[in-house]
Amino acid sequence: MKKLMLCAATYLFMFLPYVKVKADVVMVAPTIGVNNQIAAKYNQINFGSCEKLDYEVFDKAYRGYVNLYNAGKLNTDKQILTICDFSKSSSKYRLWILDLKTNEVLVNDYVAHGQGSGDEFAMAFSNQENSHQSSLGFYVTGEVYMGDHGRSLRLNGMDNGFNNAAYDRSIVVHGADYVNPSFVASQHRLGRSWGCPAVSNKVIGKVINTIQDKTCLFIYYPQKKYLQTAYWLNKKIDHMPGDNSYSNLAFAAPMKRDTVIVYEQNGLQQELAKQYSPLSLPLL
Template sequence: MINNFFTSIFFIFFSVTSPTTTNTISALDVKKVIATATEGKVLSAESIYKNLDANSLTLPDFTCFAKALNGFNKLKALGEIKKDLLTVIDFSKSSNDKRLWIIDMETQTVLYNTYVAHGRNSGNEFATTFSNTSSSYKSSLGFYATGEIYKGKHGESLRLDGLEAGINSNARSRAIVMHAADYVSKSFIAQNKRLGRSLGCPALPNHLNKEIINLITGKSCLFIYHPTNKYLQASKLLS
C-alpha cells in the first residue's frame, strides 16, 4: 500500500506537469505533487489503520496515527526520511501508559509499544507544555528524522534532528536524544504514581533502549504528538 502511494506520487507528477527544458523539480512542483497525492489522506489513513497488525500489542489512537501518517508520507516523498519505520509518541496520554509505538509501514505491523518519558518542565503525569528552547527542560512536539547512535552519559543514545522550524528545529543543539533511563519503568510508576521525567528527551526503558535505537537509527521518522492548538496550527506537515 505504501509503495503504491509513492508510485502514485510520481505518476501524478508526470501527468500534471507539462514538458520543460529542465529536469529540475521546483519546490512549488513538489508542493503540488504532495497536495494532489494526499487528497485522499483520510480514507488512506483509515484503510491502513484498519489493516494494521497489532501483533498482540495496542494501537495508537486513530487521530494521532492519521497525523503521523500524513507527515510520514510527505517526508518520505521529499527524501527527508529513508526507512519504512514510523515511531509515534502520543503525549496526550498519561506517562503511566505505554505511549510509544514503532510501526513497520512496509508490513503494516506494530513492532513495539512501550513507555517513554517527557521533559520535567513539560508536566508531571501528563505533558502539557512544550518548547524548542535550550535549557527549557521541556519536550518538543513534531516530526523528527533519527540520526546516528553514540555513547554518552546514558550509554548508547540516538541523536534526533527536528524537521519543523520553530517547533523542534533546535533538537540537536539541545541534545534531545533517545536514551535509556532507570525512571522509565513499571517499578518507578509503582513507587511514584507516575513515570520519571527527562531533561526533554524521549527516554526509553533500559531493557528496550538498545534494540529500539538500533532499529530506528538512520533517517527513520519519529512523530511526537499532542493536540495543542499552537502546534496543530503551526505545523506545515499536518495539513
Template sequence: MIYRILPLVLLFLMSFAPKATNNVKNIETDPKMVASNVTMSMAAKIEMVYNSLNANNFAIPQMDCFKRAMEGFYALKQSGAIEKDIITIIDFSMSSTKKRLWVIDLTSNTILFNSVVSHGMKSGGEYATSFSNSQNSNKSSLGFYVTGETYIGKHGLSLKLDGQERGINHNARARAVVMHGANYANPSILRSQGYLGRSQGCPAIPESLKNQIINTVKGKSCLFIFHPSRSYEIASKLVS
C-alpha cells in the first residue's frame, strides 16, 4: 500500500518546488525588496555602532540624531568627500545650556569630546528654532559639512567648513561660517544670562577646547548639525 501512496506524495511535494524558487528569485530581484534589505542592513549597522559606543564618561547623543548623522557619514565616505573616520555631531534640538556637541572617533567608537556649542543669534535664544543658508542672516545652517583647513582669524585658531547640501548649507564658506572659539561660548556665561552666547551663524565652542577639537576634526572629517526640522528632512538627500 505504501508503494502506491509514495509516488503521489512525491508528486505533491514537487508541485510546490517551482513556486518556492520563484518566490526566492522575486525577493532577490524586486528593487523594492532589495532597497528594503539595504535599509535594514544600514539601520542594523548604525544601531550596532550606537550600542557599542564608548561614552568615555560623557553623555551620548540621542539615537534619532545619531542615526541621521551616520546615514550622511556613510554616504559622504562612500563618495570620497570625507577621509577621516571622525564625526562631529551637533544637536540643535537641545538647549544651549546643554553639552550638545560630540566628537566621535568611529575607528574606536569612542566619544572624544562633549561640549556646549553656540548657534546663530537670529536662530533663537536658549533654543535654536530658525535656520538659513542666506548671506547676512546671522542664522545657523543645518545639515552635513566637510571640515576644511585651519587659519588664524579674529578668534584665533579657526576651521573652515564646506556645506555639502545645496540650498541648505552650501553657502557656508561664502558666509564665513566656521568653527572657532569664543568667550561667549564659555559655560561660565550660563550663570550670568541663563543661556549660551550666540554667534553670527558659526558653531562656536569654548576657548578652552578649541585647539583640541579643531586639530582633531580638521582636514576632511564629517560635521553634522541636527534639528528635527521637517523642512530639512524633505530637502536633504543625505538622510532618510
C-alpha cells in the first residue's frame, strides 16, 4: 500500500517542474489557477509614469483576450491588448495599449465616446445604427483605410448583441480635433464621436500602426447585462497562452487550519508563502 501511495505521489509531482511546500502540508493536484496567472501578468506590467489601469478592468480585458487568442481570432505574432475604460471621466487618460510580450504600456492617452452615450461620462451603450452611442465589448482590429477623418482603422465587434454591428455602423478608430487637452481645459470633458473610440490626432498614427492586424480592443463599462452575459468575457479559459500546465486543477483545502500550501511556478510565488522557509522537492 505504501509503495502504491509513493508511486501516485511521484506521478502527481511530474506535472510541475519545481515545487516548494512547507513540511506539514498535503499536496493534491498542484497548479497555478487562472486567477493567479492573470494577477501575475498584471503585476509584470510596467506602468511607469502612466496612469495605472484598474486591476478589475485588466482582469476582464485579459480574460476575453485569452479566449479570443485561444480561439484563433487574434494575430499571435502581435500580443497587443487595447483597453478603453469608459467607467472613467473623458477628461482623464482612459486608453491603454499594452504589449503583453514585453509587459510595456505603449500608449496611455485620451479616448472619446459617442455623443449618445453621455457628456463627460459614458452612461449608455448601443449596438444600433444611428444611436451615436459607443458599444461595449471585445473587438478585433480590421483593415486600415482613408476616411472622413483621415487614416482610420476598422473594428470587428465580437460580442453578439453588444457590438457585432460595429463594422456596419462604421465604428472605427480615428483621430479627432476634439480629443486634446485644450478641449478638456475649456469644456471639462472631451468632444464626442458618433460612437467611435476616437483618439488624439497626435497619437493616431502610432495607435493604428501598433494595434492593426487582428489585435484585441476592449471597451469596458460595468454594465450588469454585459458583465453577466457576454460570451468572450465569461467563457471558461481552457489554458493560458504559452502555458502547458493544467490550469483547471486546484489545491485541495488544508487538512488543518495552520496548514499552508506553498507553490512556485514560472517565478511566481504566493505572497502568503514568503514568510515560510519551504522545503524544496525537485523532480527525480
